[in-house]
Amino acid sequence: MESPIEGYLARIHREISELKDGKPYSTIPAMANVNPDNFGICLTTVDGYVYEIGDTREEFSIQSISKPFTYGLALADLGLDKVDEKVDVEPSGDSFNEISLAEGTGRPANAMINAGALTATSLIKASGGITRIKRIVNTYSAFAGRELSIDEEIFASELEHGHRNRALAYLLRSFNIIENDPVPVIEDYFRQCSVLVNCLDLSLMAATLANSGRNPMTGKQVMEILPVERVLSVMTTCGMYDDAGSWISTVGMPAKSGVGGGTISVLPGQVGLAVYSPPLDEHGSSVRGIATSQRLSQDMELHFVRAA
Numbered sequence: 001m002e003s004p005i006e007g008y009l010a011r012i013h014r015e016i017s018e019l020k021d022g023k024p025y026s027t028i029p030a031m032a033n034v035n036p037d038n039f040g041i042c043l044t045t046v047d048g049y050v051y052e053i054g055d056t057r058e059e060f061s062i063q064s065i066s067k068p069f070t071y072g073l074a075l076a077d078l079g080l081d082k083v084d085e086k087v088d089v090e091p092s093g094d095s096f097n098e099i100s101l102a103e104g105t106g107r108p109a110n111a112m113i114n115a116g117a118l119t120a121t122s123l124i125k126a127s128g129g130i131t132r133i134k135r136i137v138n139t140y141s142a143f144a145g146r147e148l149s150i151d152e153e154i155f156a157s158e159l160e161h162g163h164r165n166r167a168l169a170y171l172l173r174s175f176n177i178i179e180n181d182p183v184p185v186i187e188d189y190f191r192q193c194s195v196l197v198n199c200l201d202l203s204l205m206a207a208t209l210a211n212s213g214r215n216p217m218t219g220k221q222v223m224e225i226l227p228v229e230r231v232l233s234v235m236t237t238c239g240m241y242d243d244a245g246s247w248i249s250t251v252g253m254p255a256k257s258g259v260g261g262g263t264i265s266v267l268p269g270q271v272g273l274a275v276y277s278p279p280l281d282e283h284g285s286s287v288r289g290i291a292t293s294q295r296l297s298q299d300m301e302l303h304f305v306r307a308a
């Protein structure tokens, strides 16, 4: 028999399916012909209960939801101070691909916009015979609790069309924010954006953040609390880019969106929420992702002020 929460999620899913606004991301041709009706919702609690409805096993590219996890790995590798020298923690109020660099130093405003994310990727080094990108994908996999992989077609498409990200990386190199050859950094950034996930994976990644870095399914401590705390702080102020203020007012949880159609929200100590729906609003965030997160936050009292 259906549990009350499953019945509730089915109702929300049905209602929000009526919302037809937005368009899937089209800058990357390999992503343009996704089915816009794909729609999944998945909630995972810190004690490992999963509630899901809709297309929760459909795979799509993680895109910018990769950013907090790579930032976390950089923080875990280098410590907060070293990373802070390269990337600030201030909301830029700009869109995700804006050139939000500090005057004089070129330091990106935060690690959730592309400039800061490229910088975070550059800070990850190969270690113990494991390449940078392998370490990055291993980190996402540990958060998701299964081995994730890169979609080579999306990666090839990003490589061909990601001119703005190339320009950003070269600009960062000119300021010595990126200290090494920008080309492999750009490539690894495109690879990390092309990692395939489903809605269940994302909810587990969010739940692992909610659970202070311990994956609720595998029981593994995949990241220490200090980087997790910092990642969640920056997700709170910057995760939704120039929509962050409205998001925190209406949803009230640290979050991250990606142009693949994924949205994650984290209620620390309680739950990770993931929504998958490709049509995007003008900020590059999923229209149904936002509507669903707002609705669940209200109905389940997930806003951090109420949940406290």
Ligand code: GLN
Binding pocket: 063, 064, 065, 096, 097, 114, 158, 165, 193, 257, 258, 259, 260, 284
């Ligand atoms: N790959 C995209 C980019 O770098 C990711 C952007 C996003 O998801 N907001 O432009």
